[in-house]
Amino acid sequence: MKMDAKDCKPNIEIKNLEVKRGGVTILNVPSLLIHAGEILALIGPNGAGKTTFLQTLSYLLKPFQGEIFFRGKKVEANHSVLEYRRKLAMVFQEPLLFDATVFKNVASGLKIRGMKKKEIDDRVMEQFGRFGIGHLGHRSAKTLSGGEAQRTSLARAFALRPEILFLDEPFSSLDPPTRDSLIEDLEHILQQTRTTAIFATHDRLEALRLSNRMAVMNEGMILQIGSPEEVMNHPVNEWVASFVGVETILTGKVIKRNGGTFIASIGGQVIEAVGDAHFGETVVLCIRPENVTLSTRPSQEGTSARNVFSGRITKIISLGLYQKVHLQCGFPLVAYVTNHSLEELSLAEEKEVKASFKATAVTVIRKGES
Amino acid sequence: MDLIFEGIKKAFFLLITFDPEVMRITLLSLGVSGTATSISLLIGISVGTAVALSRFPGKRFVVSLINTGMGLPPVVVGLFVTIFLWRNGPLGFFGILYTPSAMIIAQTVIATPIVMGITLAAIQQLPQKLQLQILALGATRLQMVWILLKEAKLPLLAAVMAGFGGVISEVGASIMVGGNIKGYSRVLTTATVMETSRGNFDIAIALGIILLLLAYFINLILTQIQQRERPR
Numbered sequence: 001m002k003m004d005a006k007d008c009k010p011n012i013e014i015k016n017l018e019v020k021r022g023g024v025t026i027l028n029v030p031s032l033l034i035h036a037g038e039i040l041a042l043i044g045p046n047g048a049g050k051t052t053f054l055q056t057l058s059y060l061l062k063p064f065q066g067e068i069f070f071r072g073k074k075v076e077a078n079h080s081v082l083e084y085r086r087k088l089a090m091v092f093q094e095p096l097l098f099d100a101t102v103f104k105n106v107a108s109g110l111k112i113r114g115m116k117k118k119e120i121d122d123r124v125m126e127q128f129g130r131f132g133i134g135h136l137g138h139r140s141a142k143t144l145s146g147g148e149a150q151r152t153s154l155a156r157a158f159a160l161r162p163e164i165l166f167l168d169e170p171f172s173s174l175d176p177p178t179r180d181s182l183i184e185d186l187e188h189i190l191q192q193t194r195t196t197a198i199f200a201t202h203d204r205l206e207a208l209r210l211s212n213r214m215a216v217m218n219e220g221m222i223l224q225i226g227s228p229e230e231v232m233n234h235p236v237n238e239w240v241a242s243f244v245g246v247e248t249i250l251t252g253k254v255i256k257r258n259g260g261t262f263i264a265s266i267g268g269q270v271i272e273a274v275g276d277a278h279f280g281e282t283v284v285l286c287i288r289p290e291n292v293t294l295s296t297r298p299s300q301e302g303t304s305a306r307n308v309f310s311g312r313i314t315k316i317i318s319l320g321l322y323q324k325v326h327l328q329c330g331f332p333l334v335a336y337v338t339n340h341s342l343e344e345l346s347l348a349e350e351k352e353v354k355a356s357f358k359a360t361a362v363t364v365i366r367k368g369e370s
Numbered sequence: 371m372d373l374i375f376e377g378i379k380k381a382f383f384l385l386i387t388f389d390p391e392v393m394r395i396t397l398l399s400l401g402v403s404g405t406a407t408s409i410s411l412l413i414g415i416s417v418g419t420a421v422a423l424s425r426f427p428g429k430r431f432v433v434s435l436i437n438t439g440m441g442l443p444p445v446v447v448g449l450f451v452t453i454f455l456w457r458n459g460p461l462g463f464f465g466i467l468y469t470p471s472a473m474i475i476a477q478t479v480i481a482t483p484i485v486m487g488i489t490l491a492a493i494q495q496l497p498q499k500l501q502l503q504i505l506a507l508g509a510t511r512l513q514m515v516w517i518l519l520k521e522a523k524l525p526l527l528a529a530v531m532a533g534f535g536g537v538i539s540e541v542g543a544s545i546m547v548g549g550n551i552k553g554y555s556r557v558l559t560t561a562t563v564m565e566t567s568r569g570n571f572d573i574a575i576a577l578g579i580i581l582l583l584l585a586y587f588i589n590l591i592l593t594q595i596q597q598r599e600r601p602r
Binding site for chain 2: 055058060082085086088089090092094096098099108109112113156160166
């Protein structure tokens, strides 16, 4: 169960944040409110500015223009920066552990703050339990596996009981099973401790899983921010659509309106979608492959799918647990089918099938009259 | 061959009986080079770390300057220190030419760039993001530098060994600014030169053995460091 982000008091407020390097603006965020307890994912390609954003927010990267407010108070240079930094923690893609035992590593942040030995011991043991690394306590950090090292790095961060946790692609260098295990643990611990977290990743599935708010970044700007469902299913433009995994992006013109829906002409076919686009307007239609259903039965009776097309399978790509099927129906269409369905329907390249999707499954990006 | 065997026999005798002259020379060597190394550590590590961690225009030039300094010919150092300390020279009023103090100065000038250069390389070899990680753990800049130094403690130890090794076996500058005065500014290396030229091979070999032992000891520590550093 993820918390509703809107119910909590804002933790960080950003105003007109801008970072320039060599005359080029590499980050530009005019405003953003991050609420206590929320888990915000920053997704975007390499170079989008995610790392810059995280490092600027944690005051590790200077200089920058603009203001950062923490709990209503502006974070300013000198001593309030240290105070602010001691309320947060950051985990990087590499574990960046010290050449010492695992225990000493997890305790390092606490030692920096001058905590007493007894309290340090208690907190370290707490994290050992949480991350299951107690048996590694006396091992040298240099002898750990990738997963163990990253666990230690996370334990080191959580030992500080940070109010905000920043994570910069923390799982990118791990192999899939290790990654899955760690994501599961992190999910659990974040909920348990109600820590505000901001993490950057280029893996949108990871973002989907862990976050309750997602921001899509490119070229230093936030293109769209909203709940994962919102962003994934209602991308605000073609670029975002493509990045979040919408496989079918089509451009067409509205040729008919029917109250709350309209019909657009694309590639000699017509597609019905829900929306307010005007007659004659150019629209970009996005259809997620999960929403396309394939059938080999001659007719589609008794379904609410308004868009039914005959098409030819041009390519089938295996994605492990399911298959990506490329079709040509007058326009290119991509569908996901389960391995089971593939077998059941005997789907193969060159086969003729019927593809259908609901009008409500089509995301519309209006482009205006042309 | 007799010369050699006689020499070695007498040398061992001198060593085993802790001959006072040999001991005095050895202790002075350790004192002078030890002091010089200590001072060069202070200057070398602080400046080396500062340069490694800062960004400023002309940094490349400064780094190459330090690296050049590592290969400074000791006789050239001896020459310049002599000129400075010469009676009519800029620092002549100190009157410390031909004293152990002058030797300490010369050896410090030789050792400092070595310590500085190795420290610089050691700090720069640490992962770039480590600085950020340490700061992100809530460290002050001072704490960060201290932690980085601890992380680099093995290469820094190597720097100490390299510095000490460089000056304990140095002879050119030591003779020029020290004068090799008996009981005063005579150290292992300068004494060996003199005794050899006089044909007193027993003493020369004894001193030579001590120098070899010191070199071996330094090398032993360096090798241990190297083995420890190797990736597992």
